[in-house]
Amino acid sequence: MKKTILLHDASNQTSKNINKSMIDLTHESHNIILNTIHGNLFNIYQQHKPSYIFLNASEYTQEFQDFLMDHAGDTNIFLFIENNIDNKSLIEFWNSRPVKIIANIQYKNLYNNCVAVYDKMYNEQIFNNKKLNRNDKIAVMLSSDNSKNNTIEEILYPNNFDRKVVVFNNPEFQSPVNLGILNASDLSIVLNSFDGLIDIDQQLYLEAQACNIKYYDIQTVNPKEAIINNNFKTLNANLNDYTYLKFTTEQILPNIKA
Amino acid sequence: MDIGFYIINIDNKNEADNKKLECLNKLCELRPYDNIALFNSTFHAVDIKRKYYTLHISEAKYFKGILFFFDIKSILLARSFPAPKRKVLFLENIDWQNDHRFPYTFWHNIYMNEDVELISTNKQVDDLCKICWKNPLSHIENYNCEEISNVLQKL
Numbered sequence: 001m002k003k004t005i006l007l008h009d010a011s012n013q014t015s016k017n018i019n020k021s022m023i024d025l026t027h028e029s030h031n032i033i034l035n036t037i038h039g040n041l042f043n044i045y046q047q048h049k050p051s052y053i054f055l056n057a058s059e060y061t062q063e064f065q066d067f068l069m070d071h072a073g074d075t076n077i078f079l080f081i082e083n084n085i086d087n088k089s090l091i092e093f094w095n096s097r098p099v100k101i102i103a104n105i106q107y108k109n110l111y112n113n114c115v116a117v118y119d120k121m122y123n124e125q126i127f128n129n130k131k132l133n134r135n136d137k138i139a140v141m142l143s144s145d146n147s148k149n150n151t152i153e154e155i156l157y158p159n160n161f162d163r164k165v166v167v168f169n170n171p172e173f174q175s176p177v178n179l180g181i182l183n184a185s186d187l188s189i190v191l192n193s194f195d196g197l198i199d200i201d202q203q204l205y206l207e208a209q210a211c212n213i214k215y216y217d218i219q220t221v222n223p224k225e226a227i228i229n230n231n232f233k234t235l236n237a238n239l240n241d242y243t244y245l246k247f248t249t250e251q252i253l254p255n256i257k258a
Numbered sequence: 259m260d261i262g263f264y265i266i267n268i269d270n271k272n273e274a275d276n277k278k279l280e281c282l283n284k285l286c287e288l289r290p291y292d293n294i295a296l297f298n299s300t301f302h303a304v305d306i307k308r309k310y311y312t313l314h315i316s317e318a319k320y321f322k323g324i325l326f327f328f329d330i331k332s333i334l335l336a337r338s339f340p341a342p343k344r345k346v347l348f349l350e351n352i353d354w355q356n357d358h359r360f361p362y363t364f365w366h367n368i369y370m371n372e373d374v375e376l377i378s379t380n381k382q383v384d385d386l387c388k389i390c391w392k393n394p395l396s397h398i399e400n401y402n403c404e405e406i407s408n409v410l411q412k413l
Contacts, residue, residue: 137389157385157386157389158385164388164389164390165389166389166390168362170358171357171358171359172358173358174358176352176354176355176382176386177386177389177390178354178355178358179354179358179362179365179366179390180354180358180359180360180361180362180364180365181358181359181360181361181362182361182362183361186361186362186363186366190362
């Protein structure tokens with residue numbers, strides 16, 4: 001009889017990508033339930049008796065806490081730690097329970113039972129070189145922290161600058177060249193059709209490399225100088241090492257039995 | 259040539275609407291051998307010099323000529339129209355500036371649509387259109403009908 005895996009359909013991209021890889025890799029050997037389990041966790045557990053349950057610390061609720069109190073020993077519970085958790089007593093609680101932690105590399109030292117650790121990853125099915133014709137524009141991926149976005153003001157309309165520069169991904173940033181929000185597939189199209197990328201938070205270097213867009217180096221000089229001097233960063237990561245599929249195959253699947 | 263203006267609501271208190279009607283009439287004089295129509299739903303104006311045909315907006319779906327639009331709502335309604343030979347959007351406002359929470363593809367599908375040509379109506383819109391989207395087909399202020407007529411020659 002196939003064992004059941006319950007995946008919480010969390011809203012963050014990392015979890016969505018890992019869930020997709022889990023489904024791709026285990027859908028033949030296991031029954032999979034993918035659900036937003038808020039308000040439903042005990043019910044699903046009673047009905048389906050999943051052998052493996054994946055929850056997210058970023059969406060942790062009293063319901064998850066109660067479930068860990070009641071059932072941590074009855075089933076295999078995995079907890080994704082995507083963000084810094086300020087609550088020390090909560091970390092101590094998780095460390096005292098048989099909960100398997102899947103942690104972002106920045107926070108792994110806080111947890112006793114880390115079964116998998118992830119760093120920056122990218123989705124190779126969405127981000128790849130589509131060999132589209134490139135326009136002459138530069139895309140800026142804004143930071144969610146608007147104080148970091150001040151560095152690009154001087155290259156944006158109405159300031160006089162001889163390159164076409166547009167910005168994305170921060171609705172709070174007031175500019176007539178703010179063109180809105182990009183989901184993953186739209187981002188892939190932008191990275192495949194624009195001439196260059198300024199990434200304020202320096203978070204998209206894997207996606208940029210996969211799509212072969214020029215990635216301006218703004219760590220040593222400001223964005224204006226980087227554009228004027230064609231100051232690009234050399235991106236030479238071994239992309240195959242950073243896919244969600246590889247992470248799931250090598251670090252999560254060994255913890256799942258058929 | 260078949261030429262249409264798609265204006266859902268016309269209000270006689272709206273100066274821009276009056277200019278559009280004036281432009282339609284002048285266009286009829288400039289191009290007497292063309293079929294020129296207004297596609298409209300609500301007409302709150304008195305146009306005693308009317309030289310153009312007036313049809314309901316639903317008829318525009320089957321209009322095989324060049325169709326001019328003046329706002330986002332109209333161009334969205336016309337997205338599935340199979341018949342128009344070309345769609346031309348007059349850009350009067352920077353609509354994408356109003357709410358940055360919209361997904362990029364919403365605006366991209368309007369302004370970068372291969373079936374839609376853009377005409378800018380002021381310097382700021384012209385500059386922003388070139389930076390954010392594509393080069394406008396022309397820059398025409400105050401619905402100058404001679405310039406619109408010149409644009410028609412390009413299409």
